[in-house]
Amino acid sequence: MQQYLDLVDSVLSGGAYKPNRTGVDTISSFSEHYEVDLQEGYPLLTTKGMDGYRWNSMLHEVCWYLSGEEHIRTLREETKIWDAWADDEGRLDTAYGRFWRRYPIPDEDGQLEGESWPDAAHRWVNQEEDGRRTFDQLQYVIDTLSDSPNSRRLVVNAWHPANAAVSTLPPCHYSFVFNVQGDQLNCHLTQRSGDVALGIPFNIAAYALLTKVIAQQTGFEPGTFAHTVVDSHVYCGRGERGEWYADNLEELQSRLADADEREDYLAVREWLESEAPAEDDGDERLDHVPGLLEQLSREPLERPTLEVADASIDDLSAEDLELRNYDSHDGIKFGVAE
Numbered sequence: 001m002q003q004y005l006d007l008v009d010s011v012l013s014g015g016a017y018k019p020n021r022t023g024v025d026t027i028s029s030f031s032e033h034y035e036v037d038l039q040e041g042y043p044l045l046t047t048k049g050m051d052g053y054r055w056n057s058m059l060h061e062v063c064w065y066l067s068g069e070e071h072i073r074t075l076r077e078e079t080k081i082w083d084a085w086a087d088d089e090g091r092l093d094t095a096y097g098r099f100w101r102r103y104p105i106p107d108e109d110g111q112l113e114g115e116s117w118p119d120a121a122h123r124w125v126n127q128e129e130d131g132r133r134t135f136d137q138l139q140y141v142i143d144t145l146s147d148s149p150n151s152r153r154l155v156v157n158a159w160h161p162a163n164a165a166v167s168t169l170p171p172c173h174y175s176f177v178f179n180v181q182g183d184q185l186n187c188h189l190t191q192r193s194g195d196v197a198l199g200i201p202f203n204i205a206a207y208a209l210l211t212k213v214i215a216q217q218t219g220f221e222p223g224t225f226a227h228t229v230v231d232s233h234v235y236c237g238r239g240e241r242g243e244w245y246a247d248n249l250e251e252l253q254s255r256l257a258d259a260d261e262r263e264d265y266l267a268v269r270e271w272l273e274s275e276a277p278a279e280d281d282g283d284e285r286l287d288h289v290p291g292l293l294e295q296l297s298r299e300p301l302e303r304p305t306l307e308v309a310d311a312s313i314d315d316l317s318a319e320d321l322e323l324r325n326y327d328s329h330d331g332i333k334f335g336v337a338e
């Protein structure tokens with residue numbers, strides 16, 4: 001998918017050096033945006049291998065979102081990608097599915113006069129076992145797409161400001177809006193923070209999948225996936241390795257500006273590996289720049305397709321999703337900044 005390579009190039013070529021809470025520094029860029037036509041196939045990256053265990057992780061991550069579970073006890077049986085942010089009991093205070101399917105409704109004491117809140121019998125309100133009321137945003141979207149497809153209110157929001165202020169890791173992809181044009185269902189995702197090498201490939205795959213599932217449930221064709229990322233960043237290493245970029249970003253960016261052909265990115269990588277201090281033991285691959293330069297040198301291959309069985313969002317499981325005709329370049333390993 002060329003759009004992803006353009007995003008990588010834009011962040012590396014125009015970004016600024018930016019340390020952050022993880023201790024792994026970044027090259028960061030403000031407000032990146034791109035769009036992908038889902039009619040041209042499923043946008044799973046082909047410039048690195050995303051099948052096998054990575055595909056399995058992404059599928060189960062989406063099924064976990066759809067489950068509305070606030071913990072990762074089921075998810076962690078399939079993948080370790082969320083383990084670092086959960087406790088031993090699998091409790092995770094990052095609310096994605098929990099807010100998609102079970103957004104908290106203030107109890108009666110918390111409701112002010114004149115405000116409108118649905119009662120317990122309302123279509124998308126669920127009474128939890130302990131009596132709390134929650135709102136199913138995703139089911140609201142699906143039902144409204146059938147009843148009022150021209151609605152401009154098809155928003156799913158995973159951001160709760162008070163929760164975000166104290167959460168270990170507040171949601172990164174925090175709000176998405178569906179929008180119908182003709183017979184096509186489009187999806188626009190707003191992400192506050194995007195790890196270009198590791199997180200974003202998963203995010204694209206997940207939301208393209210979700211758009212396809214919702215389109216199928218509501219009788220639309222999948223249309224465009226549009227993605228706005230407020231802080232798009234490439235992790236560039238810890239300690240001396242990360243700091244090297246503070247002093248050498250200008251040189252890197254001038255070399256990138258001179259790269260006309262895909263293979264020119266390999267020469268930039270060679271220069272970088274010969275100049276930058278080696279990563280410390282234990283910090284290997286926290287610098288994502290070499291792996292992304294490798295990807296920039298690779299020609300994107302034909303997009304695969306995704307077959308989705310006819311299952312509701314309550315029943316959808318990984319077995320209902322089949323990737324077809326996927327061919328890719330070799331996998332690339334990146335370290336995760338925690």
Ligand SMILES: Nc1nc(=O)c2c([nH]1)NC[C@@H]1CN(c3ccc(C(=O)N[C@@H](CCC(=O)O)C(=O)O)cc3)CN21
Binds near residue numbers: 057202
């Ligand atoms: N720094 C950082 N980047 C992220 O993308 C990220 C976080 N933190 N924290 C929370 C979640 C967890 N996500 C993750 C975490 C790890 C991988 C990862 O290691 N991906 C490997 C495959 C690992 C596997 O499937 O077991 C990859 O090569 O893509 C991907 C997404 C996305 N998020």
Ligand SMILES: O=c1ccn([C@H]2C[C@H](O)[C@@H](COP(=O)(O)O)O2)c(=O)[nH]1
Binds near residue numbers: 173193200
């Ligand atoms: O789906 C996801 C989840 C997380 N990320 C990345 C973006 C950042 O690199 C970290 C989160 O750190 P913050 O300091 O909270 O921004 O995780 C992602 O890209 N996609």
